[in-house]
Amino acid sequence: MNKQADILAGLASSLSYPGAEIIVPVCEKWVMPPLFEAQEHEEGEREESMAITITSGVLADWRQPLIDYLQHGRLPKDLQKRIEIRRRAPRFLYFSGTLFRKSFGIILLRCLSNAEATQAMNEAHSVSRISNSYNKKLRQHYYQLGDMMLAVKQPIYTLRKNVKIVPKWDGPYVVQEVYTIGSYLLVDQEGLKVGPINGCYLKKYYP
Structure with missing residues (x-):
């Protein structure tokens, strides 16, 4: 110096x-x-x-270390990462260029990349929003044991033109059992059981 x-x-x-x-x-x-x-x-x-690679602003694929180990037996230089890869590897399977995660039984779950996972989450969120919007518009029906009901049956088709298909109602029935999922078991006057039927296909009968 x-x-x-x-x-x-x-x-x-x-x-x-x-x-x-x-x-x-x-x-x-x-x-x-x-x-x-x-x-x-x-x-x-x-x-x-x-073997030295430099990436800037790109999120590394979490699957690659597992694929490298399962396909080529390569491990990262970092000791902690080597231990982690060896610990997790038995739960994964690399087949035909795709990484799968072993689930219960013989079910194999395909592992998604970061971009694919984000896209799947966005699609699931979109479907959930549509479902919630539909459920808000759906009118809930609540009936009790002993209520007299009419049940919708299959529409009647006709060969005539310009005739609307109008659903007809069967019944009357009596509510014999009520289920928590919004369905009901009905029984007619002769003791014949019908259902379970969702409440949206029923309406009260007023003799």
Whole structure:
């Protein structure tokens, strides 16, 4: 360090005389050889240098370390990551270019990339919003044991033109059982059981 300081001090003092012509050699020292000079190194060193990748602003695919281990037996250099990959690997299967997660029984769940997972969540959220909107518009029906009901039956089709298909009602029936899912078990006057039928296909009968 003292030798370098003396050299710099001498250089500074020489630069203080503008009238003299000074030649200052500039040297470039590499900490490691350039990447493209891999041909001058051994094969193993070339593979090690080519394994280095730099990404900027791109989220790494969480599946890749598992795929590398399951397909090629490669592990990350970080010890904690190596332990984590080995611990999780038995729960995954790599087949035909796709990573699957083993579930109960023989069910295999396809592993999604970050972009695919985001898209799936957006689609599920959209379907949920549509379903909630429909459920708000759906009129709820609540009936009790002993209520007399009419049940809608299949529409009657006719060969005539310009005739609307109008649903007809069967009954009357009596509510024999009430289920928490909004369905009802009915019984007719002869004791024949019908259902369960969802409440949206029923209406009260007033004799």
